[in-house]
Structure formats: C-alpha cells, structure tokens
Amino acid sequence: MEKKEEELEGEGFDELLRYTFPGYILGLIAGIFLDIQGYQTNPFGQWIVRTLAGEGESILEGLYSIRQHLEGAAGSMAQAYGWGKFFGITIPWIIDAASRMAGVDVYGIQGFYIPYFYALSDQIGANISGLVYLKRIEGSWSAGIYRYIHHPVMLTSIAVILLVPLGLLSARILGFSPTTQTFTAFETIVANLCWLPPVVGWMAQKRK
Numbered sequence: 001m002e003k004k005e006e007e008l009e010g011e012g013f014d015e016l017l018r019y020t021f022p023g024y025i026l027g028l029i030a031g032i033f034l035d036i037q038g039y040q041t042n043p044f045g046q047w048i049v050r051t052l053a054g055e056g057e058s059i060l061e062g063l064y065s066i067r068q069h070l071e072g073a074a075g076s077m078a079q080a081y082g083w084g085k086f087f088g089i090t091i092p093w094i095i096d097a098a099s100r101m102a103g104v105d106v107y108g109i110q111g112f113y114i115p116y117f118y119a120l121s122d123q124i125g126a127n128i129s130g131l132v133y134l135k136r137i138e139g140s141w142s143a144g145i146y147r148y149i150h151h152p153v154m155l156t157s158i159a160v161i162l163l164v165p166l167g168l169l170s171a172r173i174l175g176f177s178p179t180t181q182t183f184t185a186f187e188t189i190v191a192n193l194c195w196l197p198p199v200v201g202w203m204a205q206k207r208k
Helices: 002-010 013-017 020-036 043-070 077-087 091-101 113-138 141-148 152-173 181-191 196-206
Strands: none
Touching: 020 043, 020 181, 043 091, 043 113, 043 181, 091 113, 113 141, 113 152, 113 181, 152 181, 152 196
C-alpha cells in the first residue's frame, strides 16, 4: 500500500511542468504590447500581466486536475497540487484592488507583497491542498504532518513561499519599481518559482 501511495504522489508532476512557461511567455508578450500602446502603469493592464505571468500555469494546472477527475484517474499529489493552485487564483486580485483603494504605493517598497501574491498565492493553495491530501491518505493529521515534513515537494513549496517575499522586498529596497508593464511581467516571472516543487516531484519520481 505504501509503495502504491508513493507512486501516486510522484505521478503527474511531469505534466504540471508543461504549464509553467506558457504563462511566462503570455505575460511578457502582454506587458510588451501594453507598453507599446502607452499603458505602462495602467492598473487593469497590470492585472492582466500579473495574472498571466504569475497565475497562467495555475489555470492550466486546474484544468489538468479537472481533466484527471473527469477521466476517473486515481487521486495523486500532483492532482491535489493542481486543485490547490487553481483555487488560489482570485486571492491576489482582491489584495491588489484593496491595496490600491487603501492608497498603498504599489510601485514602492510598501507594495512589494502584491507581486508576491500574484506569483505565489496559488502555491500557498497548493501547499495547503497537498497537506490535506497527505492527511487523507495517512488517516490522521499527525501522520499527515509527519509525511509533509519529509516530503520533498512540500518542503520545496514551503521554502519558495517563505523566501520569495524576501527577494521581492530586497529588490524594491534596492530601487526596483514596476513602472512599465514589461517590468511588471519580469518581476512576477522572477517571483513565480512555482515550477520548482513540480521539478522536485518529477526528479523524485525519476529516481524510483
């Protein structure tokens, strides 16, 4: 049974990897296009660019999970991971809009957290979903948490979640500001390390 569960946890991450870079490319293309059109700091344009660059893969991964579910595939860590990312998509939209209405300088140091949530709110959702999945297959929270802290995908995920905001804050302190849509895309792409956990999952599966 344990061997079967290990196989289920590893399978599917190779498919998730296919969905990351199309979002990067679409976000960058959108940023360049909007800059050419003169919408360098347009809020709606930034929403489009950040959603594509930071969450484009989450939409595709969510569709992957839906497809797996409809096909009757057995539950897997990759599938749970995809569901979690899909349901985390709208969180940064709310945070972004609320911050602008509250008068936060979204281009300055105090606005460093906005690209973070566009890039990684889906990762936070995936991490939570992965923990719930481990609890379900282990039968208890204590066993699930034990499995979590020994699971390479989950450990990589939490490391990304905790370290990326430090990088974003440092960049803003050093003077970076997303004053064009292209800069907005680059900032979000650099922060969006959501591909790392699936890479770790894929590598772990390849070693088995």
